Amino acid sequence: MKLIPYLNFDGNTEEVMNTYARIFEGTVHDVSRFGDTNPDMPESHKNGIMHARLTFGDNMLMFSDGMPGHKVNHGDGISLSIGLNDEAKAVSVFDQLSEGGIVTMPMAKQFWGALFGMVTDKFGIHWMINCEAGS
Template sequence: MKINAYLMFDGQCEEAFNFYAQCLGGKLELMRFAEAPDNVCGEFPAEYQQRIMHACLTLGDQLLMASDSAPPHVYEGIKGCSIALNVDSVAEGERLFAALAEQGQVQMPMQATFWAAGFGMLVDRFGVSWMVNCEKNE
């Protein structure tokens, strides 16, 4: 079994996932509402046709997925969770942290802790919370 995060955006999914692909690497696949069969997209307003119905960023055997499917009148942002990145080196952790923090808000700067050689927390420009962790080498 694998557990994958699935984020919901309100019209920013494509921009966010292009940014994540630039920062993290991987293979990005995007499907718009306009690409779905009529019996699926008939439910959505015309202005949704170019929004992202499903995004998938594949990083090795891991997936980060998302959609713009949250209706604007009920969308409240992404709350109560973080995407955790575990990296092999402090240098890679610092690189990812700096990239994701660009135009975002740092909650805890990247630093050594009692459990990690490097750890930091931030909310990116799209409202997604991230934790970057580099475990200590014993």
Template sequence: MKTNTYLHFNGNCEEAMNYYADILGGTITMMMQFKEAPEEVLKNIPDFAKELIMHCTLEVSDDMAILASDYLNADEKFNAGNNFAISLNADDEDEALSVFNGLAEGGTILMPFEDAFWGGKFGMLKDKFGVSWMMSLEDDSQIS
């Protein structure tokens, strides 16, 4: 299982990630704005946020990536204490589900681990210690 740092920004994700790419010598391999989400997701996004970054991946090396997005949460304000998560990328669905459910015990599931519109599966939670986690499982059907 691969672990990455996932950062949240207060409306300046694109600027920050371009800065980190320049400083670290990495390459941004994905940058998706909220307005690029499917209609059923987009209808829940406030107009002010549509130009913000929903997801960005900065590949720094074969074993290091920084993932990020602009923070958008109606239930919790952005602050320096909630602007990161540990992102786990699993290759095995049983392992992913077991780890996700284990971390969720005594915590709060923010997004159930289920099919994601971009392929594969995805879920988010805050564990019983207040640490934010993201679990991703890639869709192998699109890999050739």
């Protein structure tokens, strides 16, 4: 069993997944657009992402643009947590996710010994970056 987050956006999914592909050094796969399968889709949504995957390491994120007329809500009760064991990489990921976003907890050594920080990126996704160097 594996948990795979599926992220929905309001028409900017392509920008989001390409940004995350750059940050996490991943690869985008299986991009399907609404117009590929539904010729009756309004012209304004035909190029929207119906489904796509991003893989990086052993991880996967899935993406979609919201259907016309459906409001996307990312949910304040959910954060995506990334665990790393390289402090320089952790800081790089945190800094890139912070660009245009809101840092809710700066990267700093914590009482449990890890380097940890929290950020809401410019797309509204909440992230927790935890680095246990040497693990």
